[in-house]
Amino acid sequence: MKTSIRVNDTTHELSVDSRLTLLDALRDVLGLTGTKKGCDQGACGACTVIIEGQRVLSCLTLAAACEGQHVVTIEGLATGDELHPMQAAFLHCDGFQCGYCTPGQILSAVCAVQEVHAGVPSHVTRDVRQAVNSATLTDAEIRERMSGNLCRCAAYPNIVAAVRQVLANEVRS
């Protein structure tokens, strides 16, 4: 079947099998292998991409269901040679070891920061009626908000540090 998907600001007209996931479409059809296949069953977060501004799992998304939607992958995050602040923070904080989960971690973290700035609560927010404040966000909040991305190298402390660095820099600026 035919579908049209916009990926990193480029529209692709695709002829796909209805069974094709967005993950396989990105990797095998479009050659965008930055998005990783980990568990392929919605458990690990390695395949995280951003669709219409929201972080989602591309392994549980049918490519055909993405008709007309805008997908951002790790390849679309930098501006030319200038890294996105979250990419730079992961480098600065050494937020990875093997790197396999890193594209998903970074895309998830970009959205997590946006959600914090929007003030929305998480499971560990004491009172869901109150907006969260990025300046006083606890590490427990960051960990909860990033719990959809597993890292088998257990680089978690440095991932938390990277998210915290981006939050702190944005609060300062």
Added chain:
Amino acid sequence: MNAFTFERLARATDAASAVAARPGAMFLAGGTTLVDLMKIDVLTPDTVVDVRLLGLSSIDVSDDAIAIGAAVTNSQVAWHPVVRDRFPVLSEAILSGATTQIRNMATVAGNILQRTRCPYFRDVHASCNRRQPGSSCDALDGFNRGHAVLGVSEHCIATHPSDMCVAMIVLDADVHTVRADGTTRSIPFRDFHLAPGDTPHVEVALEHGELITHIVISNLPAARRSHYLKVRDRASYEFALASAAVVLDLDGDTIRTARLGLGGIATRPWRATEAERSLTGRKASDAAFRDAAEIALAGAVAREHNQFKIELAKRTIVRVFALARDASL
């Protein structure tokens, strides 16, 4: 994955007709259950009808109720300022489940219709009356640590996995649907999910092709003092071993009315009405809550590995009521 025809339609009745016309057709919303189960051949629809572009994606707030479209995502509900303010238990329940990525995909209707996480249901080589009627149940004498102790039958002990539904049942939500012929109806939440009984494969009170359009929650001023508590094996991204949703209406330290919903321990979203009645007029003490917990679990039936859930659920009930009582509003 079996081959299927993918359809995307623009009107709810067209989507209902498309599914109603084919026994092997299913609705697709966020895909977090359906695509997952299609990959492991537990669900094998021949037609998949995408329902996310039917105009069922808004949250409409009025003075006396809130109407949540079927295709609204779990995140949109949990993060909505009016939900957080009027029905904190609903926001808390949703936020306790899965991860942000999954909540961004999963829809309200899809959450209500999500399937059990019973490992025998998810394994096509195992026997499961829910997946294959009459094939028997491998969970009864298998690894049943995560299984239900309330609402069980000799044919199925699968736990209903939803957190959101526990809040929905305690808030007496109504599920609104449309059928292919355009007729609509409203199903009270407590009548929506069916205990397994002799027909575990019949899980909900919907006809084939009947489409959920929206959920309505009437205002409940007491729900400002409401809370959801979830106990699980790890701090995040895990299904409940036991969970409880409460609404507590206090007059000083006396209980006017209490509502209690239970999750993680029952075959369907569970409302403990007798336990609720026992609290009316009592002092909001831990002793009263413990008495209610004993009533709520009086009918519990454990198997080899899930006996611990009965006491765990009782303590969860006492704790969640105490947290709701002690919350400063």
